[in-house]
Amino acid sequence: MAQEDFNMSEVKIVDARDTFCPGPLMELIAKVKQAEVGDVLEVLSTDDGSAADVPEWVNKVGHELLSNEKVDGVWRIKMRKAR
Amino acid sequence: MKILIVGGGTGGSIVGNNVARRLADELAEGKVEITILSASDRHMYQPGLLYVAFGQMTPDQLYRDQRSLLEPGIYFEVDPVEEFRLDENKVKTRSGATHDYDILVIATGSRIVPEQVPGLKEGAELFYTEESAVKMFKRLSEFQGGKVGVVVGVPHKCPIAPVEVVFSLHDYFKSRGIRDKVDIKYHYPVGRVHTIENVAKWAKPEFDRMGVEYETLFNVKEVDAEKRVVRSEEGTEFEYDLLIAIPPHKGMEVIERQGLGEGGWIPTDRYKLTMEGYENVYVLGDTTNLPVSKTGSAAHFEAEVIAENIASVAKIGTPVRDYDGKVYCFIEAGHDRATYAMFNYQNPPNLKPASKSMHWFKMAYNQMYWSSVRGLL
Numbered sequence: 110m111a112q113e114d115f116n117m118s119e120v121k122i123v124d125a126r127d128t129f130c131p132g133p134l135m136e137l138i139a140k141v142k143q144a145e146v147g148d149v150l151e152v153l154s155t156d157d158g159s160a161a162d163v164p165e166w167v168n169k170v171g172h173e174l175l176s177n178e179k180v181d182g183v184w185r186i187k188m189r190k191a192r
Numbered sequence: 193m194k195i196l197i198v199g200g201g202t203g204g205s206i207v208g209n210n211v212a213r214r215l216a217d218e219l220a221e222g223k224v225e226i227t228i229l230s231a232s233d234r235h236m237y238q239p240g241l242l243y244v245a246f247g248q249m250t251p252d253q254l255y256r257d258q259r260s261l262l263e264p265g266i267y268f269e270v271d272p273v274e275e276f277r278l279d280e281n282k283v284k285t286r287s288g289a290t291h292d293y294d295i296l297v298i299a300t301g302s303r304i305v306p307e308q309v310p311g312l313k314e315g316a317e318l319f320y321t322e323e324s325a326v327k328m329f330k331r332l333s334e335f336q337g338g339k340v341g342v343v344v345g346v347p348h349k350c351p352i353a354p355v356e357v358v359f360s361l362h363d364y365f366k367s368r369g370i371r372d373k374v375d376i377k378y379h380y381p382v383g384r385v386h387t388i389e390n391v392a393k394w395a396k397p398e399f400d401r402m403g404v405e406y407e408t409l410f411n412v413k414e415v416d417a418e419k420r421v422v423r424s425e426e427g428t429e430f431e432y433d434l435l436i437a438i439p440p441h442k443g444m445e446v447i448e449r450q451g452l453g454e455g456g457w458i459p460t461d462r463y464k465l466t467m468e469g470y471e472n473v474y475v476l477g478d479t480t481n482l483p484v485s486k487t488g489s490a491a492h493f494e495a496e497v498i499a500e501n502i503a504s505v506a507k508i509g510t511p512v513r514d515y516d517g518k519v520y521c522f523i524e525a526g527h528d529r530a531t532y533a534m535f536n537y538q539n540p541p542n543l544k545p546a547s548k549s550m551h552w553f554k555m556a557y558n559q560m561y562w563s564s565v566r567g568l569l
Binding site: 124126133 | 308346347351381382383384387388389409411425426440454455483484485486517519533535537538540541
């Protein structure tokens, strides 16, 4: 499935804006554990560190990074659970 | 007006007591009823479990009779809710009783689920229950040296606990004169030693000074209890002699079973603290799906907002306050020093160097908690 093919309603949003603890990556990891293989999750973060540390974890654990962009001051990082 | 609080932990108790005090006249006149339904007649001070695990407290010191913590006007019953009928403003309990309400507060908390990680229950020591904390202390006291691993499940209650247990391990083995015979290795799920950047910046040099090794981006996948190996989702492994785990958590079963929230966490408005879709249902503490620390501190500050809003709804028909994400966490940096992290949605914590005075403040708070849960602090 191409990146742009999934319906937005199928994307599980992890709204971690304005949060310091547990923080965007920890929130994402928790939600990925609940998700099924193939599910698409998008984390929203106002922490600039997320732009690097979320993709680092996604790649290291073997999931698929779909997009990583800053829109109106919010990082929107989309990934697919691969395993 | 009928106010029904489900859960008698930190959040539920503070809401009940705070509302009872704010609506004392209305309670006395019979215009307001406050009911708390709980699963237990005992109230545990959960942060004390860390001290039990290191032999600094005994389990009996962690408990008070729940009824004794509540304002006299509150009706309290040990009868956990088994069914939420939110569209009818009713709940059904284990005994078969039905309670109706005008305002519902859900404060059912969370539970550990070590079984989600294969081998974790068999291979690791925990300190998130009375029984496991006592067992952990016994294992520690028998330990004469070797490799100690600390691993962290996700999500977990008390996000400061992973670093606190490391500091306590260091001081514990040092006090026994065997620190040089023990290698401590800390494993953490995200890419630094703590999820809060300023806590990580503070803890990392402390770990270095104490000779604690660390591996980040380590999400525990499985434990081979026979071979004493813990493996990560990221493909690494660690051979241990003693493994200590912060177990993963879920919301309570009844929340999941009733379909109120994925993982047992109820979708909650981060400012109003109402359940999505229900203006008369408040949620707080571990029960919410908010991106806020699952701690007694968060429950406490949320409870104060909810209590003020319930009282103002009763008096003027509208809530008056938003929750700003406030959390205050003590951080024990061993057995004689501590610091703290205070933050909200907008302001990150700014950590001070650990001090003995802050440790003694924490020791005092361990007793002051009982005033706090009565809604007096």
